Amino acid sequence: MLVSGLIQLVAIAALLFVPAGSFHYWQAWVLLAVFAVSVWLPSVFIQLTKPDALQRRMRGGPTAEGRPVQKIVMAGLYLSLAAICVVGGLDHxxxxxxxxxxxxxxxxxxFGLGLIVVVAVVVQNSYASTTVQVExxxxxxxxxxxxxxRHPMYTGNVLMLVGLPLAxxxxxxxxxxxxxxxxxxxxIHDEEKMLSAELDGYAEYTQRVRSRLVPYMW
Structure with a gap:
């Protein structure tokens, strides 16, 4: 867990500082500190209380997806996050x-709030995973x-996406x-098709909770 978190931190730092061409980039340092605090401390708590949930979170990325469309989607999301960091560094x-x-x-x-929302989802739902699957x-x-x-983890991802460029x-x-x-x-569109077909009670749940990502909007 700690090694994985360190690798993520180093990767983000490289995507920011290399394009910036300087370590005199206080916004990047603040972002890295927020990332470390918002990810590492809650991860330690989850590791101690719900280790299975944390293991599901660590199996992520395009290669971990079982559905071809999700491999493409996750690659697109990772590229968007990387592009934000690189353009931010170049802008600096x-x-x-x-x-x-x-x-x-x-x-x-x-950005930190988005990470906290993701962690809160993992605490609430032990089956929350970075890959689309029904266990x-x-x-x-x-x-x-x-x-x-219906997808609060992705709501947290949107908060991160919006906060990252400003950060x-x-x-x-x-x-x-x-x-x-x-x-x-x-x-979300692909995941809901799978959940409606494979997870008992999900179709009825979608009738009770109408919003997918943003309350009262979509």
């Missing part, structure tokens, strides 16, 4: 846009965050939020 180097410090801090807070014994969770939207101090990086949200919407 060449000064393409000027983001006020307060906006960058707010973006970092929004033996899995049941529909309809309370807590799942009472607001790294780049308005230009906001352009990559759109494809990121679109691939998440595609993932």
């Amino acid at each position: 180097r060449f000064g393409w846009s000027t983001v006020p410090s307060t906006i960058s801090v707010a973006g970092a807070v929004l 033996t014994g899995q049941q529909v969770v309809s309370t807590g965050l799942y009472g607001l939207v 790294v101090g780049s308005y230009w990086a906001l352009l990559f939020v759109v494809p990121g949200v679109l691939v998440l919407a595609s993932r």
Whole structure:
């Protein structure tokens, strides 16, 4: 768990500092600190209380997906996140846009909030996974965050996508939020087809909770 978190942190740092061409990039340092605190501390708690849930979270990425469409979707999401970091670093180097410090801090807070929402989903739903699948014994969770939207983990992902460009101090990086949200919407569409067909009670759940991603909107 700790090694995986360290690898993620180093990868994000490389995507930011290499394009920036400098370590004098306070927005990047703040983002890395927020990532470390928001991921590592809750992960330790989950490892101690729900190790199976954490293991499901660690099996992620395009290669871990069993459905071909989800491999494409996850590749698109990872590329969007990487592009935001790279463009943010380039923006810092060449000064393409000027983001006020307060906006960058707010973006970092929004990014951290998105990570916390994802962790909260894992705590609430032990079957929450980074891959689209239905496991033996899995049941529909309809309370807590799942009472607001059907895919609260992806809601957390959207908060991260929106907060990340602002956190790294780049308005230009906001352009990559759109494809990121679109691939998440595609993932939800495919996932719901599978859940309705394979998970008992899910079709009835969709009738009770109408919003997929954003309450009262979609």
